[in-house]
Structure formats: C-alpha cells, structure tokens
Amino acid sequence: MTTPPEIMMHLSEAAVSVELETAEMTLNIGPQHPSTHGVLRLVAKVDGERVSEVEPVIGYMHRGYEKLTEVRTYPQITALVNRIDWVSGFANEIPFMVAAERLMGIEAPPRAQYIRLILTEMARISSHLIFASSYPLEIGAATPLMHALRERERILDLLESVTGGRFHPNFNRIGGVKPAAGAGASTKKVSQDLPAGFLDETRVAMERVVSVCDDLDGLVSGNEIFQARTKGVGVIPVEIAKSYGVSGPNMRASGVPFDVRKVDDYLPYDQFDFDVAVGENGDCWDRYQVRLEEIRQAARIISQAIDSMPSGELQAKVPRIIKVPKGQVYVRAENPKGEMGYFVVSEGGRIPYRVKIRTASFSNLTILQWILKGILIPDIIAILGSLDFVLGDVDR
Amino acid sequence: MTDSPSETPQAAEAEAPSEPTGGDVTELAAAVAAAVGGTVAQTEFGTAKVAVDRDNWAAAIASARDEAGLDFFNWLSAVDWTKDTTLGEGVAEPDTVEERFEVLCMLSTLTDGRKVTFSVDLPKDDASLGSLSSIFGGAEWHERETAEMFGIDFVGHPNLAKLYLPSEFEGHPLLKSFPLLSREVKPWPGKVDVENMPSTENPEAPSAEAAESDEGETG
Numbered sequence: 001m002t003t004p005p006e007i008m009m010h011l012s013e014a015a016v017s018v019e020l021e022t023a024e025m026t027l028n029i030g031p032q033h034p035s036t037h038g039v040l041r042l043v044a045k046v047d048g049e050r051v052s053e054v055e056p057v058i059g060y061m062h063r064g065y066e067k068l069t070e071v072r073t074y075p076q077i078t079a080l081v082n083r084i085d086w087v088s089g090f091a092n093e094i095p096f097m098v099a100a101e102r103l104m105g106i107e108a109p110p111r112a113q114y115i116r117l118i119l120t121e122m123a124r125i126s127s128h129l130i131f132a133s134s135y136p137l138e139i140g141a142a143t144p145l146m147h148a149l150r151e152r153e154r155i156l157d158l159l160e161s162v163t164g165g166r167f168h169p170n171f172n173r174i175g176g177v178k179p180a181a182g183a184g185a186s187t188k189k190v191s192q193d194l195p196a197g198f199l200d201e202t203r204v205a206m207e208r209v210v211s212v213c214d215d216l217d218g219l220v221s222g223n224e225i226f227q228a229r230t231k232g233v234g235v236i237p238v239e240i241a242k243s244y245g246v247s248g249p250n251m252r253a254s255g256v257p258f259d260v261r262k263v264d265d266y267l268p269y270d271q272f273d274f275d276v277a278v279g280e281n282g283d284c285w286d287r288y289q290v291r292l293e294e295i296r297q298a299a300r301i302i303s304q305a306i307d308s309m310p311s312g313e314l315q316a317k318v319p320r321i322i323k324v325p326k327g328q329v330y331v332r333a334e335n336p337k338g339e340m341g342y343f344v345v346s347e348g349g350r351i352p353y354r355v356k357i358r359t360a361s362f363s364n365l366t367i368l369q370w371i372l373k374g375i376l377i378p379d380i381i382a383i384l385g386s387l388d389f390v391l392g393d394v395d396r
Numbered sequence: 397m398t399d400s401p402s403e404t405p406q407a408a409e410a411e412a413p414s415e416p417t418g419g420d421v422t423e424l425a426a427a428v429a430a431a432v433g434g435t436v437a438q439t440e441f442g443t444a445k446v447a448v449d450r451d452n453w454a455a456a457i458a459s460a461r462d463e464a465g466l467d468f469f470n471w472l473s474a475v476d477w478t479k480d481t482t483l484g485e486g487v488a489e490p491d492t493v494e495e496r497f498e499v500l501c502m503l504s505t506l507t508d509g510r511k512v513t514f515s516v517d518l519p520k521d522d523a524s525l526g527s528l529s530s531i532f533g534g535a536e537w538h539e540r541e542t543a544e545m546f547g548i549d550f551v552g553h554p555n556l557a558k559l560y561l562p563s564e565f566e567g568h569p570l571l572k573s574f575p576l577l578s579r580e581v582k583p584w585p586g587k588v589d590v591e592n593m594p595s596t597e598n599p600e601a602p603s604a605e606a607a608e609s610d611e612g613e614t615g
Binding site for chain 1 (some may be wrong): 442443468471483500532559569579598
C-alpha cells in the first residue's frame with residue numbers, strides 16, 4: 001500500500017522542521033584505511049555528522065630509529081635515516097651528514113654540495129607530486145594521479161641513474177657524495193661523477209614538471225567540487241601553527257614566508273634565486289596551491305644549479321675511520337614535509353651518544369586533535385590529505 | 397568555475413634574515429639566557445644552548461616565548477647521561493659524568509634563523525619536571541614520547557599515556573641500560589664495521605690511529 005501524497009508531504013515537512021536527535025557514537029578510522037596514508041588510527045567521537053573529539057593513535061610503525069642510531073657508526077646511519085620519510089629519502093640524509101661534518105670541522109666540496117642540492121630538490125618535487133596526485137584522488141578526482149605520477153617516474157629514474165636507488169639512495173657520505181652508480185675500477189675516470197647526459201635530461205625533465213603543474217591547475221584547481229571541499233576547510237591560524245610546531249608548506253599556507261632554505265646554510269641555497277610560496281588563509285586549498293608552487297620553484301632552483309654547476313672533487317678529505325669529535329649540534333633542513341633536524345650528541349667516538357630526530361610529520365600531526373574538533377566527517381579526509389604526512393616520518 | 401587570481405597564493409620573497417645564523421650565536425645565547433634567567437651552556441657549532449634551573453623550567457620557556465620572541469615550538473626530548481652503557485659507545489670521560497637526565501627543548505622563530513635549545517638537568521631518582529603543554533600545544537605529544545622513552549614524569553600534563561608503545565609495555569627503551577633485544581638474540585652482522593680495521597690486528601701493519609691520521613680518503 002502506498003502512502004497518499006498529502007501524508008507524504010506532511011512527513012517531509014516534519015522531517016525538516018524537527019531537529020533529529022542524534023546520539024554520540026565512536027567511529028574508528030584506520031589503522032588500515034586508504035585516506036590515512038599508512039597506519040594511522042583515529043578514534044573519533046561523532047554526533048551525527050559532526051566530530052566532537054578525535055584521539056589519534058600512532059606508533060604502529062615505530063621502528064626505534066633513535067635507539068638504533070646508538071649502536072651504529074655514522075656512515076651506517078645514512079642507510080637508516082633515508083627510511084624515515086621514504087617519499088623523500090634523499091632529503092633526510094642531508095641534515096645528518098651536515099651535522100656530522102660540522103662536528104668534524106669539514107665541508108663538502110662545491111660540486112658535491114650542488115649535487116646534494118639538485119637531488120634534494122628532486123626529492124621535493126617527487127614528494128609534492130605524490131601529494132598532487134593522491135590529494136585530488138581522495139577528494140574524488142582520479143585523473144590528476146596519472147599526470148603527476150608519470151612525471152614523478154621520470155624524476156625517480158633520474159635519481160636512480162645517479163644514486164642507484166629510487167627511494168633509498170644512501171648516496172651521501174660524510175664529506176661529500178658517493179661516486180655515482182656504476183662506477184667501477186675499470187671505468188673510474190668517466191663514471192665516478194654524474195652519469196653522462198644527466199644534467200641535460202634533468203633540464204628537460206624540469207620543463208616537463210613545470211608543464212605538468214599547469215596541467216594539474218587545469219584539471220584540478222578550477223574544479224568547483226575540489227574548491228568546495230578545500231576552501232575554508234581546516235584553517236590553521238598562525239598562532240596555532242607556532243604553538244604546535246607545524247612547519248613546512250602547512251605553515252607557509254597560513255601566510256608565513258619562512259623557509260629554512262633562506263635562513264640556514266646547510267646547502268648553498270643563497271646562490272639561487274627562488275621565491276617562497278605562501279598562502280593567505282591557511283586552509284586545505286592554500287596548502288595544495290603552496291605545494292604546486294613549490295614544485296615550480298624547485299624546478300627553477302634545479303635549472304639554475306645546472307647552469308652554474310661547479311667542477312671538482314666529490315669528496316672532501318676525511319679520515320679512513322670516521323670519528324666525530326665531542327660536541328652537540330643541531331642541523332635542520334627544509335624537507336618537503338617541513339622542518340627536519342637532527343640533534344647529534346657526540347662523545348668523540350665512532351657511534352653517536354644520542355641522536356634526536358625532529359621530523360616534520362610528527363610535529364605536523366600534533367595539531368590533529370585541535371584541527372579535527374567540531375568538523376564534519378568528510379572533512380577529516382580533506383584535512384588529513386592536505387597535511388601531507390608520511391607515517392614513517394611520524395613514527396620513526 | 398569560480399577561480400579568481402586573488403585567491404591563488406602569492407609567491408613572496410622571504411625577508412632576508414635580520415641576523416644570520418652562525419656568527420651571532422654567542423650574542424643570541426647570551427641575550428636569551430639573560431631574558432629567561434638561565435646560563436649559556438653552549439655556543440659552538442652554530443647551536444645555542446641555555447641551561448635553566450628545574451624549578452624555573454616552565455617560566456623560562458614562557459618568557460623565552462613572550463620576551464625573547466622564540467614563539468615556534470620546535471621539539472622536546474631528553475638525553476640519558478650515564479657511565480653504564482650496555483650498548484654502543486659510552487661517554488668520553490666516564491669518571492666525571494654525572495648521572496642525570498638532560499631534558500632538551502628547542503624553540504625557534506618564524507621570522508629569522510634564531511633557534512635556541514633549552515636544557516634542564518634532572519636527578520635520576522626524582523625525574524619529574526613541570527609540563528609545557530599549557531604553554532605550547534605541541535609539547536603534549538613530545539612530552540608523552542619523552543615520558544615513555546625515558547621514564548620522566550611531566551607534572552601537570554593532561555594525559556601522559558604512552559604514545560608509540562603499547563600501553564602494557566614495560567621499561568623505557570631509550571635508557572642506556574635498556575637492552576636492544578634483537579642484538580641479545582643474535583649479534584648484528586654489521587658489527588664487523590664497528591670493530592677495528594683488519595690492519596690493526598696485525599702489529600706489523602699501521603694501527604687504526606695511524607690510518608686515521610694519514611687523512612686518506614674513504615675507500
């Protein structure tokens with residue numbers, strides 16, 4: 001029996017005029033959930049569609065790197081640290097190498113520093129392209145993934161041609177960089193440096209990276225659904241960013257033009273002309289736009305570095321056995337995810353006494369309880385994606 | 397399409413740092429130490445460290461934020477200073493080392509390159525310290541991590557539950573006395589690199605020290 005139309009109308013009027021009663025319930029998201037980018041678990045208390053409280057649970061990937069550094073020599077730790085944030089493994093190695101070099105009082109030769117800088121910026125492009133592909137996917141746009149990952153593959157191929165590894169280069173040495181992949185005794189003279197044609201191919205790749213950013217702008221940025229999901233969502237005020245130690249693109253999207261590359265001298269960034277991308281409102285939309293702009297600026301830095309590439313040694317003179325003099329040093333770097341730093345306490349041996357690893361994703365996630373309070377359930381996905389974290393970088 | 401140019405972020409040139417890092421670390425450390433009522437502990441290697449009294453800890457961090465302008469919470473952790481080291485290499489002078497925890501907290505700015513590490517010493521038998529979670533929201537997780545890894549109690553912390561470790565986990569893994577179980581079961585194959593170079597086993601050959609001093613490149 002069907003309901004007569006007049007009663008149907010009364011029913012629908014009743015539905016809109018009476019506030020539906022909802023009860024608080026607990027919603028468990030993760031640890032195995034595609035939107036959490038790994039093993040992050042969120043225990044959310046929800047009232048209807050509204051999230052009243054979130055308790056993030058981390059530690060599913062805790063590998064105890066800070067303990068492991070206390071039983072490994074400095075050269076061995078290189079292999080360890082590039083597994084912290086595996087999306088930009090190369091960039092993780094730099095601050096640790098520079099920290100050890102500062103304590104030892106040595107400096108990598110200019111050519112090694114330029115190679116480090118080029119590969120670091122490539123790691124940044126690769127990391128941001130992952131973001132530019134996965135973030136629209138989470139919001140519901142599948143096409144940008146193909147465009148962004150295609151270019152990322154080229155970047156990884158170039159990284160692999162130099163370092164031998166796509167994700168875990170293990171390429172830095174204290175005092176410089178390793179001879180490039182494929183170097184052997186017979187080919188020592190020609191292949192100890194960058195592979196032939198690497199700089200030219202990189203130049204072409206940078207042009208393509210800039211053009212894929214324009215493609216992404218055309219595919220995603222103008223999309224009304226994407227804008228509706230991201231604009232005004234997950235706003236991080238500057239004061240909150242400071243209080244929680246939110247760094248990197250997430251902090252710059254809130255309108256702070258601060259970049260470690262501009263103030264510290266861990267790599268020769270002062271020799272290049274580049275802009276710091278900043279947002280205005282600190283919402284998900286700005287965080288997306290800032291990262292796109294950082295890809296373009298990274299391509300700009302790499303092109304300049306290729307033009308002014310110095311020649312010379314790849315390794316400073318270092319002792320046969322690396323012993324780091326007693327001392328404490330903190331060296332930080334502007335990694336794709338934000339500020340990454342190592343506080344190295346050396347007691348003069350071959351093994352550090354203590355290494356505190358400051359990772360960007362961990363500090364960026366401390367904001368979760370604050371930022372997820374009072375929002376709608378679908379916005380959890382939009383905000384988590386826009387924070388661009390890697391669980392290896394959170395759990396260490 | 398509601399795209400308008402005004403909504404895209406502007407690429408702005410970051411302001412040049414008012415004072416470059418490195419050279420002015422001594423001045424920075426002295427100024428901050430005076431502002432928070434601490435003493436300068438280190439200025440080498442571009443790393444400024446200011447030692448603070450335990451009773452003054454939270455007040456010093458608050459005045460570093462409000463008066464010295466170090467308003468960006470960077471990180472907080474600790475060091476276990478001990479002469480009993482079961483793993484790795486110990487301290488350089490075991491006879492003079494004072495058994496203690498050293499809690500470290502780094503604050504920096506978002507305008508220039510200034511960054512200062514604050515340190516406070518805690519006796520091992522009374523390892524408790526005032527919580528910073530009411531001053532910096534980010535301190536909450538960092539203190540939870542430090543508490544579970546070292547067994548330090550942060551008084552006034554809203555929820556000092558374990559962060560990384562399972563709640564039933566016993567012990568504090570980053571203590572120097574805590575064994576690394578995988579090494580107990582089986583010595584690590586990489587250990588060969590930690591030992592002396594093969595040449596040192598032969599008294600005729602040059603020693604490790606001699607090999608170091610010849611400044612040869614790593615092979």
